Amino acid sequence: MSPGIPEDVAQAIVAAGRRLDQRNWVPATAGNISIRLPEGRVAITRSGFHKGQLSADALMVVDLDGRPEQPGLRPSAETLLHCGAYRRFPEAGAVLHGHSIANTVLSRAVGDHITLARYELLKAFPGLATHEAEVVLPVFDNDQDIARLQAAVEARWDSMKEIPPGYVLRGHGIYVWGRDMDSALIRMEALEFMLECEFHERSAR
Template sequence: MSIQDELLAAISWAAQRGWAPATGGNFSSRTDKGYLVTASGVDKTCVTASDLLLCNLDGGVLEGDGKPSAESDLHAALYRLDSTISCVLHTHTVASTVLSRRFPEGIELSGFEMQKALQGNQTHTATIHLPVVPNSQDMNELADNVRAGWPMPWGFLVVGHGIYAVGSTIAECRRHLEAIEFLLACTLEESRWSK
């Protein structure tokens, strides 16, 4: 499967779960020329190859119609920051949005079997930290916020915004995204019990 087809499959997979509502979210994968990224304003439930733009690592469009979302610059910054990142999947979910507002200093996770789906984790008994970074409409400032907390091997949350999952392959990035979303959904559900 080509990088383009694998990325389109990942976008469709996330959108069908309701993780990219109202044309939200953006998705990208590194290529030998830069990275493929979704164009701005595209309904992710019916995205096609023509909705992907090829950009260089400075965020400039090399091929494709339309314009990348403003957040494409953050994807470019991530690819420049860490050469092991091959995919960035950004979604907007209720759990990630609510919990990022409730825990702006980061979210501690422990005791969940699903933690082992996050690269480098061997046991559910470990306590892991899911980073949360301050939001900004200025992509340079947002990128600075991310750089200040690096490394973030599975990704991070942006306050009031959503998840940015990263991975060394598209498949790993999908796994990280699904695991993070599951862990956040569990954490949100648990918070209801504690009231």
């Protein structure tokens, strides 16, 4: 484990990896998980590790520009998307990225967003007190140039009246964040439930 990662932070990331793996949202070595640390630092999963089998050795620390504290350790290329969420949302304490079947298939079949409307689980998101609401989940074309992709995400955020609870990369996966790991997991589970509902509803048409 990278020096400077508190034991409780490491345990939270390991537990989150197991929870996402149980739901088949992080197959193979897909996905990444992070927690904000003090002083502009981020604890994040290293590249190439199965998220259901994480240990403290699978974690590392980067700064908010994605630079590793230990140069010999390799972060995921998508670390910059985590850093982008932390820079944009000072209240964000954890970021999750997963690859479910529902978000992967749906994002390949839609335009630049997925609308989730009239679901009871919309009430899991702050500010939504009724199921008679909707959330517009942005969908972005996947891009191997992560800095360019993050710029596209930022531009969409700037154009929206309300920041959504997450976003999807087409054919790739979902990103969510929360004030802490529990909040991020709740947000991800709520979104994935509704995306799975959308997947089955569209498949039945």
